[in-house]
Amino acid sequence: MTVQALPQPVRRFRRPYPAYRADAYGAAASKPMMEMNTTPLIDVLLVLLVMLILAVPIATHQTPVDLPQDGTSVSRVEQVSLTVDAAGQPYWDGQPVDSATLRQRLARVAAQAEQPVVGFEPDPQASYNAVVHVIALTGEERIENLAFIGNEQFRQFGK
Template sequence: MPYTYRAKPVAMRPMSEMNITPLIDVLLVLLIMFIMVIPIATHALLVPLPNGPGDFETRAINTVRIDYADRLYWNGNELDRQQLLNQLADAAAMAEQPVIRFEPDALASYDRSAKTITLIKDSGVEKFAFVGNERYRAFGAE
């Protein structure tokens, strides 16, 4: 008797496709874990911006000074950080930019001096000079 092939019914055939349901389950669990682990951005970056015109006259040569008590001065006039930013924005916007001279006192804090230099740099002023450094050539000299 010759062999005859009979096709199996569809329900009895072995499954040849890959079952991806467990893969999707694992990926969803990983996604939820990553969402829970990533910290929420709670910090803010405060960028100082000028909020008006400068209060004092801008000359061809201007001096930004810091005294021993960390007070800021623009050509001898005391001001705060925001007022200095406004003055610097006015100076940077001029067609012929004036020279900004930075003159910290020997007892001025390094932090205040560094922040003031950064403020001057970020304001867009191109003509910048340090003044009075020759007084402090000998480290520790009074």
């Protein structure tokens, strides 16, 4: 019995891995590149986006105002003066009042169908606590027409 040798497989030349090849995607060097470079396109789109953002006007905050119509008569609204002096004493139409009396008068004003305007004018030297106390009372009694008077003197504040 003779032993025969098995035929040896033919070794063919094996290409290196694609990462080592000059053309990693397997396209022949003579063929044109089929991928599009999108970097310039993205740059142009970003420039157009910036131009659009700059061209669109910024939205302004608007407050609806009810303007009077032609032919309407202006009615005189009653006005009540509420002041606080430098010592912190509240005054109702020039008369000194304590906290309980002030609360009663504010409740009377709030109960009216058409509330008069309560013109509030604290003295610049009045303590913060006294002024805030009076404002809190007007809020508790649901005064709808509270007007701060005398703020014009502070228009040039700090100049």
